[in-house]
Amino acid sequence: MRVETREPADTDVGARLDPELEAGEVRREANELSVGAPDLPGHDGLRSAAAAAARAVRREGGSIAWRAGSADEVRAIVDGTAYGAYDPGLFKKSYAERRELTLVVAAPTALHEVAHR
Numbered sequence: 001m002r003v004e005t006r007e008p009a010d011t012d013v014g015a016r017l018d019p020e021l022e023a024g025e026v027r028r029e030a031n032e033l034s035v036g037a038p039d040l041p042g043h044d045g046l047r048s049a050a051a052a053a054a055r056a057v058r059r060e061g062g063s064i065a066w067r068a069g070s071a072d073e074v075r076a077i078v079d080g081t082a083y084g085a086y087d088p089g090l091f092k093k094s095y096a097e098r099r100e101l102t103l104v105v106a107a108p109t110a111l112h113e114v115a116h117r
Contacts, residue, residue: 001054001085002102003078005112008065012104015053015066017046024048026056033057033064043076050080054101058085061099068107074114077105 008014013031021027021036023045028034035053037045050066057064064081068074081103105115 001082002100003115004063004102004104005107005115006104007106008067008104009063012063012065013057015050015064017049024052026052028056043072046073047076047080047083050077051084054081054084054103058087058101059099061101063102063104065104065106068105068111068115071111071114074105074107074111078103078115 010031013028013033015033015035017037018027018034019036021034023036023038025036026033033053033056035049037049039045040048053064053066066077066081068077081101085101085103105112107115
């Protein structure tokens with residue numbers, strides 16, 4: 001998984017929390033991905049939602065974009081996407097041919113360093 005800090009492009013799949021969806025439910029319409037966040041303490045709900053979003057797009061690859069306003073949100077999105085993008089088939093033959101997943105984090109410039117840690 002690669003991390004980029006920039007504004008989302010038209011080709012990115014934009015991800016967002018949707019309070020009307022059940023926890024862990026993912027709904028995609030064109031390049032928009034809505035995710036239901038579990039009711040967990042702190043930013044764990046966002047982390048779980050980011051993991052669900054990554055699992056939903058990891059087979060096709062491409063880029064998934066989230067917006068973040070705080071360092072805790074950035075960390076939750078990066079951690080959750082890394083967990084969701086993880087592929088246990090590391091040693092399978094076709095692993096090298098898998099499509100790459102890129103996380104795009106749209107956040108204030110002061111938070112860019114947090115995304116790349």
